[in-house]
Amino acid sequence: MSVAALLGALELGLIYAVMALGVFISFRTLNTPDLTVDGSFVLGAAVAAVLISEGGNPYLAMLAAFAAGLLAGCVTALLNTRLGIQPLLAGILVMLALYSVNLRVMDGRANIPLIDKPSLYRLFSGVLPEGTDTLACAFLVIVLIVFLLYLFLQTRLGFALRATGDNEVMVRACGIDSNKMKLLGLALSNGLVAASGSMIAQYQSYADVGMGLGMVVIGLASVIIGEVVFGTRPLWRRLAAVVLGSVLYRVVIAVALDLGMPATDLKLISAVIVTVALSAGGVRKMLARQAQRLPGK
Amino acid sequence: MITIEHLSKRFHAGTADEKVAVDDVSLHLEQGEFVTVIGSNGAGKSTLLNCIAGVCEADAGRIILDGTDITGMPEYRRSRWIGRVFQDPHMGTAYDMTIEENLAIAYSKNKPLSLSRGIRRQEREFFRERLAVLGLGLEDRLQDKVGLLSGGQRQALTLLMATIVRPKLLLLDEHTAALDPVTAAKVLQLTTEIVAESKLSTFMVTHNLQDALTAGTRTIMMDRGRIILDLKGPQRESMSVEELIALFAEKSGTKLRTDRMLLQ
Ligand SMILES: Nc1ncnc2c1ncn2[C@@H]1O[C@H](COP(=O)(O)OP(=O)(O)OP(=O)(O)O)[C@@H](O)[C@H]1O
Ligand SMILES: [Mg+2]
Numbered sequence: 001m002s003v004a005a006l007l008g009a010l011e012l013g014l015i016y017a018v019m020a021l022g023v024f025i026s027f028r029t030l031n032t033p034d035l036t037v038d039g040s041f042v043l044g045a046a047v048a049a050v051l052i053s054e055g056g057n058p059y060l061a062m063l064a065a066f067a068a069g070l071l072a073g074c075v076t077a078l079l080n081t082r083l084g085i086q087p088l089l090a091g092i093l094v095m096l097a098l099y100s101v102n103l104r105v106m107d108g109r110a111n112i113p114l115i116d117k118p119s120l121y122r123l124f125s126g127v128l129p130e131g132t133d134t135l136a137c138a139f140l141v142i143v144l145i146v147f148l149l150y151l152f153l154q155t156r157l158g159f160a161l162r163a164t165g166d167n168e169v170m171v172r173a174c175g176i177d178s179n180k181m182k183l184l185g186l187a188l189s190n191g192l193v194a195a196s197g198s199m200i201a202q203y204q205s206y207a208d209v210g211m212g213l214g215m216v217v218i219g220l221a222s223v224i225i226g227e228v229v230f231g232t233r234p235l236w237r238r239l240a241a242v243v244l245g246s247v248l249y250r251v252v253i254a255v256a257l258d259l260g261m262p263a264t265d266l267k268l269i270s271a272v273i274v275t276v277a278l279s280a281g282g283v284r285k286m287l288a289r290q291a292q293r294l295p296g297k
Numbered sequence: 298m299i300t301i302e303h304l305s306k307r308f309h310a311g312t313a314d315e316k317v318a319v320d321d322v323s324l325h326l327e328q329g330e331f332v333t334v335i336g337s338n339g340a341g342k343s344t345l346l347n348c349i350a351g352v353c354e355a356d357a358g359r360i361i362l363d364g365t366d367i368t369g370m371p372e373y374r375r376s377r378w379i380g381r382v383f384q385d386p387h388m389g390t391a392y393d394m395t396i397e398e399n400l401a402i403a404y405s406k407n408k409p410l411s412l413s414r415g416i417r418r419q420e421r422e423f424f425r426e427r428l429a430v431l432g433l434g435l436e437d438r439l440q441d442k443v444g445l446l447s448g449g450q451r452q453a454l455t456l457l458m459a460t461i462v463r464p465k466l467l468l469l470d471e472h473t474a475a476l477d478p479v480t481a482a483k484v485l486q487l488t489t490e491i492v493a494e495s496k497l498s499t500f501m502v503t504h505n506l507q508d509a510l511t512a513g514t515r516t517i518m519m520d521r522g523r524i525i526l527d528l529k530g531p532q533r534e535s536m537s538v539e540e541l542i543a544l545f546a547e548k549s550g551t552k553l554r555t556d557r558m559l560l561q
Binding site: 152154155156157158159160162163165166167169170171172173174175176177178 | 350371372373374376377380381383387388389390391392393394398399401402403405406410411412413414415458459
């Protein structure tokens with residue numbers, strides 16, 4: 001595999017890691033499978049693309065995408081907590097609705113090109129050698145986000161959010177509105193996903209209405225690969241594992257492409273990776289349980 | 298401290314399965330009163346406590362806690378004044394979080410959640426002190442995940458969490474039922490100590506009639522959603538378990554039956 005391809009995989013891995021951290025918040029911290037992700041990823045890309053193509057600042061565009069994602073997450077959370085719709089179904093509904101919303105945001109176009117528009121990856125161009133400036137930007141963003149998330153999860157509010165995923169009964173018994181925590185968690189999660197979408201749009205120089213397909217599976221794959229390969233404790237390691245999982249996922253894909261796999265098989269490969277990763281956890285537990293049982297007998 | 302007026306709760310109202318769980322219950326607890334609640338399976342003990350805690354909504358009646366009408370208040374809001382320990386040791390704690398994180402969440406009952414540091418140094422010291430009182434060695438395991446604790450340790454921790462910010466009312470629903478006898482006795486002893494120390498108004502549901510008479514200051518007996526007996530003072534102090542069983546039979550016209558009855 002070429003150095004350029006490896007570099008590309010690294011860049012993509014870091015950018016998609018922002019999305020994977022969002023998925024981590026809903027799936028792991030909140031313990032809620034949230035399928036809004038496929039829609040909110042495109043929403044972020046669409047919002048940013050529209051703003052940037054109108055001459056907007058790429059950083060502000062990313063912030064706007066984050067805010068739009070927050071809103072999408074709120075809608076899913078409210079469908080769940082206020083209307084009593086199951087989380088899985090609430091996510092699917094919002095994902096579907098977002099398809100239309102995204103097309104509206106993109107003014108009916110299925111694709112918005114961003115060629116020759118300013119992008120957030122230009123921050124270091126001219127300062128760092130050609131080819132590494134994009135990587136440096138992606139790295140900076142992910143380090144910042146991991147750091148903030150790390151701090152947040154150790155505040156009182158962060159504790160309450162984590163506990164909600166663990167045991168809602170306990171959270172309510174401690175005087176905390178578990179519904180508000182779900183709202184906060186899903187909003188934050190989809191905010192990050194949308195921010196990642198805006199970064200991808202800038203990276204590949206276009207936003208496409210279909211670019212979110214299977215995103216939630218990719219996010220989940222990154223989270224699980226990270227857990228299996230890099231571990232889950234302590235907290236900073238857990239967050240770093242999500243990022244590394246995302247990078248590893250991209251490297252695997254790049255290698256597969258390099259070996260001649262047609263790009264159209266990517267989704268199939270994603271699904272297989274998640275299946276393997278999911279069952280790996282289960283198999284490991286099963287083995288551990290058996291190992292525990294044996295000496296006792 | 299708490300006044301319950303004509304409280305009623307039925308499940309599946311209007312269907313063939315209609316079940317009256319709590320039937321026109323009125324009760325008043327003075328500050329510091331420790332009431333043990335006994336009765337057969339399905340008598341409505343848990344439902345009564347759940348209505349007080351806000352887990353289920355009463356169909357009729359009012360609940361007034363320390364002058365505030367909490368009847369329609371959401372569960373989480375009244376939890377600020379009500380501490381709870383559940384029968385299931387898994388219910389009271391977040392298993393994937395550490396002991397100190399659990400305590401910190403319980404400790405934030407008295408202030409709004411914020412982006413301030415989860416655990417401050419002096420709070421950690423305070424948690425350590427409180428844990429030491431339990432006598433289970435948990436004070437040296439602040440950073441252990443709760444998932445690693447035994448059932449008895451978890452119930453003791455939940456008890457501490459329920460009382461670390463002094464509640465106006467403590468609700469214990471068979472909180473020792475899932476524990477082995479020795480651990481159950483230990484947790485009950487901790488309960489009476491903590492309740493006495495802070496003079497907490499308390500409801501404790503139990504199937505252990507001996508505990509029902511020795512712990513606390515008052516005993517109520519429920520049958521088919523009603524309070525059929527309210528014992529306190531000298532009458533309660535001189536009562537034996539056998540007399541209590543006989544009294545139940547007399548008042549209800551049936552035998553006291555439960556799947557977890559302990560008569561020792
Ligand atoms: N969520 C519910 N849905 C339907 N019926 C219920 C529900 N909760 C309780 N009941 C019914 O209400 C009645 C009272 O139940 P409750 O759990 O309060 O009894 P209990 O006195 O706590 O019994 P036990 O000693 O077995 O714990 C029972 O007939 C029960 O079947
Ligand atoms: Mg019960």
